[in-house]
Amino acid sequence: TLLICLLCCGQSYAEAEKILVVNGGTSIPRPPYRWIDQCSGKVIGSIPHLLxxxxxxxxxxxxxxxxxxxxxxLSPEVDEQLENGEIDARIVYGKNPANSAVIYSQQPISVIKLAVFYPRSAATITRPQQLRQLRGVAISPLKQATPLSPLQNYLRQQGLPFILAATEDEAIELIKTGQADYVLTLKYNQLLANYSFQRLNITGFNIHFYLAIAANSDYADIMPEIDYQIEQAIASGLVDFLDRKYLMLWLERGKKACTESLLTPEPELS
Incomplete structure (x- = not known):
């Protein structure tokens, strides 16, 4: 009886301690969607909050x-971690229906819109067609052409000339020195706080990110329940609310030592 009790209790304890492991992504800030708080070392942002x-x-x-x-x-390497069972889940750009090792959420966990930022001193841009006469900048930390970049994909699809910059600061410098005319980036962006720039929102092209769970994960069976929670978050307006909230937090970040005190507790990094 004691042995049975120990086995059962041990099994229950193990099940209670199961933890879903999510890929931590990049340490490169992607406000408002995710970044590492400089004081707590925690992953924060609208997507971690939504998770x-x-x-x-x-x-x-x-x-x-x-x-x-x-x-x-490095996305292919993370795909291998997912398929090999090293992690349970990650956020992915688009779906690959041919990949039977992964189960994708039905609805995107985040729909990110793009925008063009250009100097206020330049002629007003009211239509994307005007960009054909200009040179854009796409942010690529490794400064490499890649089909995994939604920014580069949009510029290529539209036939727009562009160059690459590792950071937004570098992109701004390219614009200041006349090597480029605008930067294509995310609609909710810290450049909103730069009053020397104005914005043109890009319509008809959204970046869809999905929650992907390994088919061999212990959590694969509850994907329908996860899908329901995602649908509820979208229908309630929570997704847009969190994007706006965390953009404001990011913009306030420069005035405060930490943003941690303004946030609800977030999962610790491993």
Missing amino acids: GKIFTPLNIKYRYTAPSVDDIE
Whole structure:
């Protein structure tokens, strides 16, 4: 009886301690969607917050792996980690229906819109067609052409000339020195706080990010419940609300030592 009790109790304890492991992504800030708080070392942003809202009602405990110093160019390596069972889940750009090793959420966990930022001193841009006479900048931390970059994909699809910059600061410098006319980036961006720039929103082209879970993960069976939580978050307007909230937090970040005190507790990095 004691042995049975020990085995059962041990099994229950192990099940209670199961933790879903989410890829920590990149340490490169992507406000308002995700960044590493400089004081707490935690992953924060609208997407991590949304994951918490999705997982908590399902009693799913989760943690992030340590973020990579590189960017999305390492995506194939992370796919291998997912398929090999090293991690349970990650956020992915688009779906690959041919990949049977991965189960994707039905709805995107984040729909990111693009915008063009250009100097206020330049002629007003009211239509994307005007960009054909200009040279753009796409942010690529490794400064490499890649089909994994939504920014580069949009510029290529539209036949727009562009160059690459590793950071937004470098992109701004290229514009100041006349080597480029605008930077294509995310609609909710810290450049909104730069009053020497104005914005043209890009319509009809959105970046869809999905939650991907390994088919061999212990959590694959509850993807329908996860899908329901994602649908509820979208329908309630929570997704847009969090994007706006975290953009404001990021913009306030320069005035405060930490943003941690303004946030609800977030999962610790491993």
